[in-house]
Amino acid sequence: MKTVEEIKTAIETAVSGAQLEIVPNGSPSAEHSLLVDAAHAFAAAKFLRDDAELKLDFLSNVTGVDWLDKETTEKVKVTRPVEKEVNGVKTMVDETVEETKKTVTPGYLEAVYHLYSMAKKHGPVILRMRTGNRSDKVELPSLTPIWRAAEFQEREVFDLFGIIFTGHPDLRRILMWDGFKDYPMRRDYVDPDDYEYEPTAHDDVLKRAQAHLAATTTEAAQ
Amino acid sequence: MSESLLEAWNRPPTIEVDGEGELLEVAMGPHHPSTHGVFRMDVVLDGERVIKLKPVFGYLHRNHEQIGQTVGYLQMMPYTDRLDYFCSLTNNWAYALAVEKLVGQAVPERAEYIRVILAELTRIQNHASTIGFLTQEMGASGTPLMYAFREREKILDLFESLTGSRMMCNYMRFGGCRVDMTEAHLNAARKIVTGLPRFIDEFENLLTSNEILMARSQGMGVLKPDLAVNAGITGPMLRASGVNYDIRKVDHYGIYDRFSFRVPLGEHGDIYDRYMVRVLEMRESLKILEQALKDIPAGPFIDPKAKIRGFKPKPGEAYGRIEAPKGELGFYLISDGGTSPYRFRIRPPSFINLTVLEDMCIGQNVADVVVVFGSVDIVLGEVDR
Amino acid sequence: MLGEGLLKGLGETARNFAGSFVSKERLTTVQYPEEREPLPEASRAFPFLVYDGADWEAGLRCVACQICEKECPPKCIYIEKSKDKKPDYVGKPQIYPAKFDIDISVCMSCQICVEVCPFEAIKMDNQFELATDDRFGGLLYDRKELARSNEYYHKIHPTEAAEVDARLAEEKAKAEEKAKAVAAAAAAKAAPAMAAKPAEGAQPQ
Structure with a gap:
């Protein structure tokens, strides 16, 4: 089977404008995944299914992952001019100060698809999509029209994570009941008292x- | 897959309604005895014919995935028993496989053999009781089921004497198994394996050429191979539709490449083929068992250096899957370097195999819905998790 | 011929019916609860606490290390440590559990507490008929209800108990040897001093 890099180039040539990124996997399994932008995900997935060489006709697993806002603090050395009195004269002197810099990486929801080929008996190719944030930009294209295996699984991801799959034929809650409000698999979910x-x-x-x-x-x- | 199938899917499946009388919506379940637990099908009927069917899940939802993210890696092992409570040992194996993949743990040879022996015994007892339930749903009130349970009992006795529990085995560990399979256990397994062919012959005498079973199952609930592949159907359901895909043959996980066995395939994709595929799979499992019980080497049953509890895998992810009796059972784990997984996902075969339930039932009589449903072979503990 | 398969199947049931009178293979049911199948040795139901000797309170092997409490998947164990110490089976003063509760209604018989216990103090019982009419209190076992003698343990899991006893005896012997060695070392240390003293005293004479 093609490597992840080769698949990436194949998709980029087939689907114009698709932005792909390889997400490395640090575990010994070393199954790296492909991050595809939401706008071109549908076309890329269709290519993966129909390409004669890849023929990933079997969508095994669909799941969501919730990545919270990440706050990283790092110490940065900053050099800046400081006013100082040297020999009675006020001058500007460059001084290096250590500052703690806080950066907040905004969180997102992620949908992960594990693809195999039943015809060619190879796999997995792991496809990922990310939402804009965790609150209002949670829409992703549904891949159910390409692989029907995603039908119930995308419903489950919608139910438990709150990703809205546009183009899904029947997006309702599946495991929780219809009147349920929250998304129980999100990392910040507080279970009721x-x-x-x-x-x-x-x-x-x-x-x-x-x-x-x-x-x-x-x-x-x- | 053809473009037309796509279009067919994007529209709701339609069927001609004859227009006499009115449509009736019936809720089959959640306490219907044929639903194997708590499962509901909202069926729209035109007389006796099914014109629409929507499965309703969640009555047994316990959120195993959330539990898996709060408890440690070892602590999740007994919970996996409770997914598909008919086949706890294959569930254990799938989970152990995913964790072993995540931490890069090798498994000693003897442990691999023990796993194969137990998994194949699990497959036999699952298929036997599935056929029993299927015939029960056709109206054979109990006889085939009791025969199946009589054989299953022998296998469960072995499980109990080895693992301590009949159904909730909690037996596999990362890098091996919890206790060794002694010579006494192996002899018990050999005895079961020598006795089973007679049972399968009897079972086939009872059922295979039975006219009622044939009338109720042949040409019923047909699943076309291209739809089966597209809908992610796995296990005996898929193979009954004629698609040759067995993860034991494809992935060669464990030591399955050492055994010679064949993958039985169906032709029509109907209920009868599903029944036949299960019977033949039992026979193939016996072949594997005979080879495994002959070849099992001496040695450690668990890697002595393996970390069993309190370990912290490197950040990363792994997807481990096996051919469970019901289909592809996968566990997807993401580690963030902590003692419990950041994301714990179960890919349940029963749940995904239900995707095509509506397609198989449309146009059938309402009494056949029960049989079609029985032929899918689900366990609600795994569907709802 | 239509009906051939049915007749063949009926022949099979007839064979089983007739066979059930003569063959134990074909008649496998027992009349529970009057008749019982013997439980295999490895069979497990719920945990109990092992004690040595006659007095359950003094003989409890548990030292309230709380490992099982932490490792228990459904968190059904609740332990409170004691404030004082009492000697354990090797004679080392140890903390003991002032409170040790297991909620049997939550316990899922997974045996992880047994696997992680370094003191062989918690083991699996094979009693499964624990029905009670008190939904909450009746299934919450305190340490007195959980305590079972080592003899009982030998009765239900003979092989395993013998192994455990051998291991504990070995540990005890080691500990005694160590204690002896320590005592001997202390004596040896004291001895030269003792020997030196009279010698010093002897010099002026």
Whole structure:
């Protein structure tokens, strides 16, 4: 099978304007994945399925990943002119100061597709798509019209992560019930306070169970 | 795949309604006895004919994926038993395989043999009971199911004496297995393997040429191969449609390249083919078992240097998949360097095989929906996770 | 011929029916609860705490290290450490569990607590008939309800218990040897001093 780099060039030549990036995988499995921009993802996926050499006709796994906003602090040495009194005269002197710089990398939701070929018996090729952010720009093109295997799995990703797949024929909640509001697989999801009885509660569960008990007893007293 | 199929999919599947009487919407389940647990099908009926079917999931949703992201790597192992509770050992293997891929852990030879033996025994007992359930749904109230369970019992007895539990085995570990399979266990397995061909023969005598089974299953619930591939169907369902894709042959995970066995394929993709493929797969599993039980070498059953608990894999990801009795079972793990995975994903075969349930049921009688559903072979613990 | 397959199948059921009178292979049901199949040795249900000797409280092997509490997947174990110490089986003073609760309704019989315990203090019982009419309290076992003697452990898992006993005896012997060696070293250290003293005292004479 072609390597990830070769597939990247193949897609770039076939789909004009597609922006692809190889996402390295640090684990010993070394299955690197291809990050494709949302605008050209559909065309790229169609190419991967129909290309005579690749023929990735089998979409095995679709999943979402939630990447939170990342705040990185790094110490940077900054050289800047500082006013100083040298021999009674005020002059500007360059001085190197160490500063902590905070950078916030905005989080995003990611959809991961594992592709194999049943005809050629090779794989996997891992395709990724990323949303703009985690709140309002969560739309990605649905690949269900290309591989129907994505139908239920994209619904599941929508249900648990909140990625809206445009072009999906039947995008409803699948595992949670229809009236459910939140997305339970997001990293910042707070599960509801329903600790009625927990005889062997630990740490934060214990704290919440106690808070729940306090809340319910005051409610009952009122 | 042809462009026309795409178009057909993008429209809702339609079928001519004869116009007499009115359409009836029926909720089959979640407490319908044929739904293997808690599963609902919203069926729109025109008389007896199904014109629309929507599966409704989630009654057994426990969010295993969230659990997997909060507990450590070892702690997730017993939870995997509870996915497809008929085949806990193959679930264990798939998960162990994914973690081994993530940390780069090798498995000693004896452990690989033990895994193959247990996985194939699991496959046999799963297929036997699936056929039992399928015939139960056709109205054979109990006889084939009881025969299947009688044989399954022997296999489960072996599992219990080896792993301590009949169904929730929690047996495999990263880099091997928890305890060794002693000579006594191996002899018990050999005894089962010598007894099983007679059982399969009896089972086939009972069912294969049975006119009622043929009438209820031949030409029913047909799944075309191009749709099966496109919809990601795996396992006996896919092979019954004639697509030769067995992960044991494709990936050669474990030591499957050492055994000679064939991949049974169907021709028509109907329920009868699914039944036949399962029977033949049991026979092929017996072949693998005979070879494995003959060749099993001495040696360690677990890599003594393997880290079992409290380890922190390097940031990265791995997707490990095996040919579970129901289809491709995969685990997708992303590590961020912590003691528990950043992302833990299960690729459940039963869930994805249900994608084509509507396509197979459209136009059938409502009584056949139950049979088509039974031929998919699902376990709700895995569908809803 | 139509019906041939049916007749063949009926022949099979007839064979099984007749066979069930003569062959144990074909009649596999037992009349539970009057009749029971013997449980295999490895069979596991829920954990218990092992104690040595006659007094369960004094003999508990558990030293409240809380490893099992941390490793338990569904977090069904709750341990409170004691403030004081008491001697363990090798005679080393150890903390003991002031409170050790297992919620059996949460426990999923996975055996991970047994695997991680470095003190052979927690083992798997094979009692599975634990039905109770008290939904909460009845299934929350405290350390008294969990305590089982080593003899009981030998009864349900003979091979495993024998291995454990051998290992513990070896450890104990090692610890005793070490203690002896330490004592001997201390004695040896004291001895020259003792020997030197009278010698010093002897000089002026």
